[in-house]
Amino acid sequence: MKNSINEIELWDEFRGGSHEAFSTLYQHFIQPLYSYSVGITQDKDLIKDCLHDLFVELWKNHSNLGPTTSVKFYLMASIKRKLIRHMDGNLKSVNNHVNYTRDYVEDLPSQESVLILNEVQSEMNIKVANTLHLLSKRQREAIQLKFYKNLDTDQISEQMNINSQSVYNLIFGALRVMKNGLTVNRLA
Secondary structure, three states: OOOOOOOOHHHHHOOOOOOHHHHHHHHHHHHHHHHHHHOOOOOOHHHHHHHHHHHHHHHHHHHHOOOOOHHHHHHHHHHHHHHHHHHHHHHHHHHOHHHEEEHHHHHOOOHHHHHHHHHHHHHHHHHHHHHHHOHHHHHHHHHHHHHHHHOOOOHHHHHHOHHHHHHHHHHHHHHHHHHHHHHHHHOO
């Protein structure tokens, strides 16, 4: 399991020109980005090329990049755009091949299903946000540290100044409250 990093701090160091920060970001995110990309396309060579291009472009433009609140989501959005742009470009270059075009178009979700998926995702985000308000301040803090900052139990214990068992209890209790809140929301 990879060690937890402060991605925002590393991002800012990288934007300032730190080779070490860039290398750490690359090592930390390359595998998750590859795994994420496989969900977009099965073309492993295209994925490798796009990941390489992404990190080369990041380094070339590091001084022009802005701050971000989530390096992971920034990189995921960037690789998704790059892959889709390449796949669209490949589609245009072989547009005369009717079978390829037909197969490709059949695999794409309809505009309606994309809209429905976006709406469902938006509703779920609202429900999760609403259930977070049901939690105590300490439970919210534990959930944020565990799932948003990816800290392990010992790190959370140290940061919150409580023992490991209390961390487990807070997280378990928070997840139970959230599950019940989501179940009530689903029935409503």
